Amino acid sequence: MIKEKQLRFQIITKTTTYLFEVTESGHLKHYYYGSVLSEKDAENWEISNSVGWGCSVLYRQEDPSSSLHTTPLEWSGSGCGDYRESPIEVEGDWGVLTTDFRYQSHKIYSGEGPHRFLWPRAEGAEETLEICLSDPEIAMDLRLYWSVFGDVICRKALLINRGENTRYVRKLMSSCVDFAGEYRMLNLHGDWIREAHPEISSVGYSRIVNESLTGFSSNQHNPAFAVMTEQTNEWSGDAYGFNLIYSGNHYASLARSSANLTRIMQGISPANFRYELAPGESMETPDAVMTYSPEGLNGMSRNLHEFINSSLVPSYWRYRERPVLYNSWEGCMFDFNERKLLGLAREAKRMGCELFVLDDGWFGTRNDDTQGLGDYNVNLKKLPHGLTGLAERINRIGLQFGLWFEPEAVNENSDLYREHPDWVLQEPGRKPLQGRNEYLLDLRMECVRDYIVRSVSQVLDSANITYVKWDMNRHSNILGAGSMEYILGLYEVMHRIFDPRPEILLESCASGGNRFDLGMMTISPQIWASDNTDPMERLHTQKGLSYFYPQSTMGCHVSASPHMQTMRHSEMETRGNVAFFGALGYELDLDHASYENKKKIREQIKFYKKYQKVFQFGTFYRYDTDEDHEQWQVLDGDTSMVGVFRRLGSAAPGFEKFSIYALDPDQEYHVTTRSQTVNFSRVGGNINYLSPIRINPNGPLFFVVDQRLHITAATENRTHSGRALAGGFVPMPLFAGSGYDGNQRLVGDGGSELYVIEKTER
Ligand code: GLA
Numbered sequence: 001m002i003k004e005k006q007l008r009f010q011i012i013t014k015t016t017t018y019l020f021e022v023t024e025s026g027h028l029k030h031y032y033y034g035s036v037l038s039e040k041d042a043e044n045w046e047i048s049n050s051v052g053w054g055c056s057v058l059y060r061q062e063d064p065s066s067s068l069h070t071t072p073l074e075w076s077g078s079g080c081g082d083y084r085e086s087p088i089e090v091e092g093d094w095g096v097l098t099t100d101f102r103y104q105s106h107k108i109y110s111g112e113g114p115h116r117f118l119w120p121r122a123e124g125a126e127e128t129l130e131i132c133l134s135d136p137e138i139a140m141d142l143r144l145y146w147s148v149f150g151d152v153i154c155r156k157a158l159l160i161n162r163g164e165n166t167r168y169v170r171k172l173m174s175s176c177v178d179f180a181g182e183y184r185m186l187n188l189h190g191d192w193i194r195e196a197h198p199e200i201s202s203v204g205y206s207r208i209v210n211e212s213l214t215g216f217s218s219n220q221h222n223p224a225f226a227v228m229t230e231q232t233n234e235w236s237g238d239a240y241g242f243n244l245i246y247s248g249n250h251y252a253s254l255a256r257s258s259a260n261l262t263r264i265m266q267g268i269s270p271a272n273f274r275y276e277l278a279p280g281e282s283m284e285t286p287d288a289v290m291t292y293s294p295e296g297l298n299g300m301s302r303n304l305h306e307f308i309n310s311s312l313v314p315s316y317w318r319y320r321e322r323p324v325l326y327n328s329w330e331g332c333m334f335d336f337n338e339r340k341l342l343g344l345a346r347e348a349k350r351m352g353c354e355l356f357v358l359d360d361g362w363f364g365t366r367n368d369d370t371q372g373l374g375d376y377n378v379n380l381k382k383l384p385h386g387l388t389g390l391a392e393r394i395n396r397i398g399l400q401f402g403l404w405f406e407p408e409a410v411n412e413n414s415d416l417y418r419e420h421p422d423w424v425l426q427e428p429g430r431k432p433l434q435g436r437n438e439y440l441l442d443l444r445m446e447c448v449r450d451y452i453v454r455s456v457s458q459v460l461d462s463a464n465i466t467y468v469k470w471d472m473n474r475h476s477n478i479l480g481a482g483s484m485e486y487i488l489g490l491y492e493v494m495h496r497i498f499d500p501r502p503e504i505l506l507e508s509c510a511s512g513g514n515r516f517d518l519g520m521m522t523i524s525p526q527i528w529a530s531d532n533t534d535p536m537e538r539l540h541t542q543k544g545l546s547y548f549y550p551q552s553t554m555g556c557h558v559s560a561s562p563h564m565q566t567m568r569h570s571e572m573e574t575r576g577n578v579a580f581f582g583a584l585g586y587e588l589d590l591d592h593a594s595y596e597n598k599k600k601i602r603e604q605i606k607f608y609k610k611y612q613k614v615f616q617f618g619t620f621y622r623y624d625t626d627e628d629h630e631q632w633q634v635l636d637g638d639t640s641m642v643g644v645f646r647r648l649g650s651a652a653p654g655f656e657k658f659s660i661y662a663l664d665p666d667q668e669y670h671v672t673t674r675s676q677t678v679n680f681s682r683v684g685g686n687i688n689y690l691s692p693i694r695i696n697p698n699g700p701l702f703f704v705v706d707q708r709l710h711i712t713a714a715t716e717n718r719t720h721s722g723r724a725l726a727g728g729f730v731p732m733p734l735f736a737g738s739g740y741d742g743n744q745r746l747v748g749d750g751g752s753e754l755y756v757i758e759k760t761e762r
Helices: 039-044 294-314 338-351 387-399 415-419 446-462 478-500 534-544 572-579 597-609 612-617 684-690 702-709 722-727
Strands: 003-006 007-014 016-022 029-035 088-094 101-112 127-135 139-149 152-161 165-180 184-189 195-200 208-211 223-230 239-244 252-254 261-268 275-277 282-284 288-293 326-327 355-358 402-406 409-411 438-440 469-471 503-507 525-529 554-558 581-584 618-622 630-637 638-644 667-674 675-679 710-713 717-721 750-761
Touching: 003 101, 003 127, 003 612, 007 139, 029 165, 029 288, 039 572, 088 152, 101 554, 101 675, 152 165, 152 675, 184 208, 195 534, 208 223, 223 252, 223 261, 223 294, 239 252, 239 261, 239 294, 275 282, 275 478, 288 294, 288 534, 294 618, 326 338, 338 355, 338 387, 338 554, 338 597, 355 469, 387 402, 387 446, 402 446, 438 630, 446 478, 534 554, 534 572, 534 618, 534 630, 554 572, 572 597, 572 675, 572 750, 581 597, 597 612, 597 675, 612 630, 612 638, 612 684, 717 722
Parallel strands: 326 355, 326 581, 355 402, 402 469, 469 503, 503 525, 525 554, 554 581
Antiparallel strands: 003 007, 007 016, 016 029, 088 165, 101 127, 127 139, 139 152, 152 282, 152 288, 165 261, 165 275, 184 195, 184 223, 208 252, 223 239, 239 288, 252 261, 409 438, 618 630, 630 638, 638 750, 667 717, 667 750, 675 710
């Protein structure tokens, strides 16, 4: 609900109040963002400063409280006494202009307010507040918007040139706000195969900037971040979540001012940005997303997950379970033919998969990554019955069929490039640069957009394709506003292809998670989180993403061990237990998987299918753990899963105590461990104490046994109240090498357990 009384605005979400008012000078003064305030509190809330401070400049000489620099604001400009970073910069013919936008009028819309550009946006806004501001001295108007979705507020800005001269926008943020007090920031940094690692810093007097300059939202600096106090942890304390519904160069900055006000802004990156506004023209920003929870980072994540699952992803896929898929890439790379694929599909079906995805290498001369990209004509040498025939055969096996594309890029060695070298994204007079042997196509050009729409649509209509993996494998070189126009072109292309085909599950990918963002999610309900599927690495990436994105959006695959990038050995059970907390898939050569591993895969998929809704859409909780452990929980109604992951085991570990929160304290729950097995190779020479026969742990027989026989790990089986589980229960002791009788937990380095918690019938 949005209320206004004497130009004091209250934006009331399910559990929060956001409060600001128009000052006498017409500026917007921010008061409060936190748990819901009573009407009386909201009316009396004040942050007052009735004297000018030191050398501060007054906006109105007669009003000593009018220093903009010491006022918490909802928006600001430059040149009028606020010396903090401004969310807007505009240039006229004679240089950079002072900007000072003041209140004119406002309007409260039920539902979504007006919008102009084709920016992706969430659907189903409850109400929208529009405030019209104006700076008559430069003949420009600014409209600011706040829209309510559950416990999320979206903000955006629209700048209009009312004058007779052209203006140039050098910076226009989507939102800006000042919070009184001191904060920490949690953001996600990374790179290829190291995506979304959380980083926490104190917000001090020097500005922190979280920005992407690669042309995309990037694996280096995800646009999402959290702001919290010193006391905040996963379960309690103030936690504010921020994000941007945009897939290009983004910018967020945080800095504490000398008056102890923390300014937070976010929007399109202003680096090299210059956007021309002719008289009468306007520029609208993408939406910024904000939420608040007093229940720590888990509460913040819950608000954001609910927003994404219910308002942001395409309507057909909202709360619709994602199929368990098999992807051909890590198993085959470019080296396959129809026979190999059908063999894998049969095996994937036996394992319980629902969808077979043919990754790169199916078209043109695409036998490695140096050639063929751009030519989407099927390679009949590899696939003699074409895609139509392959899809039919895969469907007959009982699987859906999905396909990989990389439509934004082209290899130099391709027919498309030979025909249209001018379609490559480049600055006039400069040689375009390659990344992964490819150029980007210039999606600002209508003919390029038409080509992509036509070629991808033709393929999609040629076979029964129910899933698309849309890849993009390099950073961009285009600067500033050009990069924004590329992203707008991309959104247009994707909408034209997928709006008429809502039932196709689109999984966006960019060398893994190089474009894991809310803009993509408005079209692509699932995103490939990382090319790195090593479970120990995935603990970082999936945990990092979980702060801001729900499990349903994360493509999480089980692959082979040792892992191709980290060379690390891992347990099949741990690979599964980590991937369960997302949209599960398998990506390994099943022809090479051992009998015992295939058995485990079958059991994993059966288990996951039973609890798919809990894993994909349950409320997600992270636990505050030490460096060697992670503990994650999902909860849906009466069922909860708790994953406990161990990076490094320790000697003589003794008893452990786990707490399980988020349950009803007065209900009783049955706790079991998902039944798992452990490879003999994990216990080496100990095999001679664990098995009745003696085997040389370095001999060939040991290898054969390890392929076919595994040790069944001990399982818990107990019933406790939610209150007792929150207090902490003590599971069976960990194996310590001094004996095993089936009642010790076999965990060790890289081991994991999954507890299934179900409410009992009383
Ligand atoms: C990228 C993707 C991978 C795979 C390859 C194919 O690296 O992230 O998942 O699709 O391209 O070339």
